[in-house]
Amino acid sequence: MAKAETIILNQAGITRAITRIAHEILEINRGGEGLALVGIRTGGDTLAKLICQRISEIEGVDVPLGTVDITMYRDDLAARGSLPVGKTEIPFPLDDKKVVLVDDVLFTGRTIRAAMDALMDFGRPSCIQLSVLIDRGHRELPIRADYVGRNVPTSLEEQIELLFDEDMVPVEVRLIKP
Amino acid sequence: MAFRHKHILGIEHLSAEDIQLILDTAESFKEINSRDIKKVPTLRGKTIINAFFEASTRTRLSFEIAGKRLSADSVNISGSTSSVVKGETLEDTAKNIEAMAPDIIVIRHGHSGSPHYLAERVGCSIINAGDGAHEHPSQALLDLMTMREHKGSIKGLEVAIVGDITHSRVARSNIYALTRMGARIRLAGPGTMIPAGIEKMGDVTVFNDLRDAIKDADVVMMLRIQLERQSKTLLPSLREYARYFGLNQENLKLARPDAIVMHPGPMNRGVEISSYVSDGEQNVILDQVENGVAVRMALLYLVSGVDAILAE
Amino acid sequence: MEKLIIKGGRVIDPAQNLDETLDILIENGVVVSIGGGIDAEDAEVIDATGKLVTPGLVDIHVHLRDPGFEYKEDIASGTRSAVAGGFTSVACMPNTKPVNDNHTITSYILQKAEKEGSCRVFPIASITKGMAGESLTEMGELKEIGCCAVSDDGVPVSNSEMMRRAMEYARPFGLAIVTHAEDLALVGSGVMNEGPVATELGLKGIPWVAEDAATVRDVMLSELTGCRLHVCHVSTKGSVDIVRQAKRRGVPVTCEATPHHFSLTEEAVRGYNTNAKMNPPLRSEEDRQAVLAGLADGTIDAIATDHAPHHLDEKNVEFNIAMNGVVGLETALSLSLQLVRDGVIDLHRMIELLTCSPARALDLPVGTLEIGSDADVTIIDPDLKWTVDAQQLASKSKNTPFDGWEMQGAAVCTVVGGKVMFDIAK
Numbered sequence: 048m049a050k051a052e053t054i055i056l057n058q059a060g061i062t063r064a065i066t067r068i069a070h071e072i073l074e075i076n077r078g079g080e081g082l083a084l085v086g087i088r089t090g091g092d093t094l095a096k097l098i099c100q101r102i103s104e105i106e107g108v109d110v111p112l113g114t115v116d117i118t119m120y121r122d123d124l125a126a127r128g129s130l131p132v133g134k135t136e137i138p139f140p141l142d143d144k145k146v147v148l149v150d151d152v153l154f155t156g157r158t159i160r161a162a163m164d165a166l167m168d169f170g171r172p173s174c175i176q177l178s179v180l181i182d183r184g185h186r187e188l189p190i191r192a193d194y195v196g197r198n199v200p201t202s203l204e205e206q207i208e209l210l211f212d213e214d215m216v217p218v219e220v221r222l223i224k225p
Numbered sequence: 226m227a228f229r230h231k232h233i234l235g236i237e238h239l240s241a242e243d244i245q246l247i248l249d250t251a252e253s254f255k256e257i258n259s260r261d262i263k264k265v266p267t268l269r270g271k272t273i274i275n276a277f278f279e280a281s282t283r284t285r286l287s288f289e290i291a292g293k294r295l296s297a298d299s300v301n302i303s304g305s306t307s308s309v310v311k312g313e314t315l316e317d318t319a320k321n322i323e324a325m326a327p328d329i330i331v332i333r334h335g336h337s338g339s340p341h342y343l344a345e346r347v348g349c350s351i352i353n354a355g356d357g358a359h360e361h362p363s364q365a366l367l368d369l370m371t372m373r374e375h376k377g378s379i380k381g382l383e384v385a386i387v388g389d390i391t392h393s394r395v396a397r398s399n400i401y402a403l404t405r406m407g408a409r410i411r412l413a414g415p416g417t418m419i420p421a422g423i424e425k426m427g428d429v430t431v432f433n434d435l436r437d438a439i440k441d442a443d444v445v446m447m448l449r450i451q452l453e454r455q456s457k458t459l460l461p462s463l464r465e466y467a468r469y470f471g472l473n474q475e476n477l478k479l480a481r482p483d484a485i486v487m488h489p490g491p492m493n494r495g496v497e498i499s500s501y502v503s504d505g506e507q508n509v510i511l512d513q514v515e516n517g518v519a520v521r522m523a524l525l526y527l528v529s530g531v532d533a534i535l536a537e
Numbered sequence: 538m539e540k541l542i543i544k545g546g547r548v549i550d551p552a553q554n555l556d557e558t559l560d561i562l563i564e565n566g567v568v569v570s571i572g573g574g575i576d577a578e579d580a581e582v583i584d585a586t587g588k589l590v591t592p593g594l595v596d597i598h599v600h601l602r603d604p605g606f607e608y609k610e611d612i613a614s615g616t617r618s619a620v621a622g623g624f625t626s627v628a629c630m631p632n633t634k635p636v637n638d639n640h641t642i643t644s645y646i647l648q649k650a651e652k653e654g655s656c657r658v659f660p661i662a663s664i665t666k667g668m669a670g671e672s673l674t675e676m677g678e679l680k681e682i683g684c685c686a687v688s689d690d691g692v693p694v695s696n697s698e699m700m701r702r703a704m705e706y707a708r709p710f711g712l713a714i715v716t717h718a719e720d721l722a723l724v725g726s727g728v729m730n731e732g733p734v735a736t737e738l739g740l741k742g743i744p745w746v747a748e749d750a751a752t753v754r755d756v757m758l759s760e761l762t763g764c765r766l767h768v769c770h771v772s773t774k775g776s777v778d779i780v781r782q783a784k785r786r787g788v789p790v791t792c793e794a795t796p797h798h799f800s801l802t803e804e805a806v807r808g809y810n811t812n813a814k815m816n817p818p819l820r821s822e823e824d825r826q827a828v829l830a831g832l833a834d835g836t837i838d839a840i841a842t843d844h845a846p847h848h849l850d851e852k853n854v855e856f857n858i859a860m861n862g863v864v865g866l867e868t869a870l871s872l873s874l875q876l877v878r879d880g881v882i883d884l885h886r887m888i889e890l891l892t893c894s895p896a897r898a899l900d901l902p903v904g905t906l907e908i909g910s911d912a913d914v915t916i917i918d919p920d921l922k923w924t925v926d927a928q929q930l931a932s933k934s935k936n937t938p939f940d941g942w943e944m945q946g947a948a949v950c951t952v953v954g955g956k957v958m959f960d961i962a963k
Binding site for chain 2: 054077116119120124125126128129130131132133134135155165166168169170208
């Protein structure tokens with residue numbers, strides 16, 4: 048049975064969403080002062096890099112950028128086994144920073160919970176905000192995003208796929224129905 | 226690639242891909258050791274028993290710290306405090322430990338094959354922390370991690386291992402691991418300490434003279450000469466041992482200028498290794514110790530998730 | 538008068554160079570006639586059509602563990618195991634507790650065998666008192682009351698002078714010295730054959746020279762003293778060759794090989810299998826081939842099991858501390874038949890190695906179906922397929938390395954002194 052695929056965002060759409068999120072982050076935080084971006088591996092780290100570049104273009108400031116791998120903080124080791132552990136790189140102190148966590152798709156909220164736990168182990172940010180490209184609903188934890196590229200109502204069986212080209216530039220977001 | 230080994234009994238059973246995965250995982254875990262809060266919740270609720278039936282400080286400490294940094298509950302029993310002295314069989318000791326429902330037993334034992342013996346008789350994961358003269362897999366893995374850090378890749382490295390090969394589980398595990406990853410091994414040691422057929426275990430060449438073994442080597446690994454173990458039939462004196470099989474500034478010059486010097490510890494300064502070398506610029510001995518914690522975290526993590534993977 | 542006829546079997550008796558389909562008539566425990574179409578009224582008849590009928594098999598190297606280690610085996614269970622494997626005579630080693638070094642122990646063994654045994658038992662006394670290697674046993678008396686040979690099996694006589702005197706003393710009594718030839722200093726704390734497998738497993742090796750050096754010493758002492766020497770369980774290329782050359786020189790030496798040494802190599806130890814631990818250890822493939830060649834060319838005189846029962850608790854431990862030895866009475870015949878199927882030896886030679894030839898080595902009055910001899914007969918189905926199940930062995934101990942092996946050929950009926958002591962159908 049062929050799967051039905053719908054393109055939710057094309058490359059131009061993704062670029063516009065990132066630009067808007069960059070503007071919103073600057074607006075809400077009144078500039079880039081004290082700001083830091085941390086992308087969640089894998090997917091979120093690429094988006095965080097793009098947002099970081101856009102902020103630099105808009106505001107002329109370099110916001111510190113890190114990545115976090117949440118494998119060590121997962122709550123489903125028994126169910127899914129030992130997944131490969133990626134590197135966490137946060138080469139700056141998090142204390143008193145306004146940290147924007149960046150992920151590609153917000154779903155149950157468990158990944159974000161794990162990522163927040165990880166950040167807490169690195170220091171004490173003054174606040175944590177959340178930015179996602181797609182919010183597909185179905186939260187299992189009391190978590191919401193501060194910056195959303197696109198809200199996409201989905202059913203549990205559906206999948207959201209973010210596609211990258213060879214240079215790890217995001218080119219398309221697809222909704223796949225079973 | 227998923228890790229499919231419930232037990233880590235030896236390097237013999239691991240493929241190049243397995244070793245790669247363990248080293249990559251260890252590299253990711255290594256970062257935790259430089260944090261202020263050196264703890265992640267990965268193995269929360271898991272119980273790890275470090276059963277050391279043979280004296281060990283470093284390996285036991287390393288496994289204990291590894292477990293604790295992953296939030297597991299690590300408990301140690303050792304030869305002197307365990308019921309082994311009361312004449313209980315290893316099987317009974319293990320079954321009693323198992324009845325307390327640990328997830329992993331890390332075992333160090335003087336008899337070769339003891340971890341295999343346990344793996345056949347208990348349900349939890351077994352990690353070999355050194356069995357007799359057989360294997361010491363976590364040591365070889367931390368050695369490879371250290372080589373990879375300093376040399377970029379293991380493939381093509383010339384690695385000299387010098388000392389009492391006959392009684393060395395470190396040598397055996399390294400021979401398996403290095404051969405699997407494409408390095409070449411040169412061995413040297415007194416004639417009484419080179420076991421029959423060792424060259425059949427891997428890409429191994431045996432040299433009579435230490436100097437030939439370390440000539441142009443990328444890595445020089447000196448083994449501990451076990452003072453307590455060597456009877457007079459194996460060695461006339463430590464003085465003579467140091468003279469012909471000790472590493473010093475002079476003979477180290479034969480190795481490549483960028484060669485690294487390794488030692489699994491604890492060192493006998495002035496016997497197998499001179500202090501000028503063990504404290505010199507080429508030594509990576511403390512890197513080995515540091516990487517030991519990361520490698521053991523990786524092993525504990527990987528075997529912990531294996532039931533789910535094997536169930537698929 | 539008790540009469541038994543074994544009808545229609547292929548009778549092979551190497552002692553008489555006999556190989557024909559014949560009937561055997563047994564009266565009062567003695568073979569009275571062999572021929573075609575024998576019938577007798579009121580005789581019990583065993584139909585052996587399609588089967589091999591051979592002299593009762595003789596195993597000259599068995600540990601019955603009685604007295605002292607009855608938890609491993611006793612004379613009743615050990616001889617039951619023997620007849621289940623087709624053996625009608627066993628020679629039992631003296632390393633009991635106390636050691637069989639005096640007439641009291643020998644008498645105990647003989648009496649218990651008479652009362653509870655299923656087959657003939659020929660005790661072997663020790664060479665030295667307590668097998669301590671220090672003073673000679675009363676070999677004259679021991680021979681007179683029924684010991685067939687002397688041996689310090691398991692604890693070889695290290696002192697060469699002691700061994701020399703033992704041979705000098707034993708010779709006039711017509712006693713063979715049975716030697717477990719191992720240089721204990723070279724064995725050291727070794728637990729398996731020295732070589733690549735031991736190196737890989739990190740287990741201490743026993744070099745071949747431990748056996749060869751001891752064999753050559755004992756062969757030379759036999760040459761010096763003229764005493765008959767029987768070398769137990771040769772397992773190395775070198776020791777087979779030493780015996781071969783000695784025989785050419787006319788030295789009165791015989792030797793035996795065990796089924797485990799001709800069927801297995803050191804590879805069987807992998808996985809730290811304690812049921813592959815014995816002394817001498819399983820050797821290399823090259824050694825195994827040399828043993829096979831020795832069986833074929835007549836250098837080796839006997840297939841003997843070195844049946845060495847040990848309790849589960851003594852084997853279910855780490856390899857280093859497990860006891861040496863395996864049980865063998867119930868698997869020996871099948872493994873020997875495999876040699877015939879593999880073309881190593883012919884059937885005639887195989888039966889010789891299990892009957893008259895071992896009997897000759899220790900001068901035992903068994904091993905043939907000659908008229909007038911005691912009626913010990915083994916009926917063999919050479920095609921019977923069966924699977925070894927250690928738990929089903931008649932022996933008290935289950936320490937076999939062949940558990941789970943698919944076998945072909947087995948004794949289906951064992952007759953000792955005219956009495957059926959084992960029948961596979963029952």
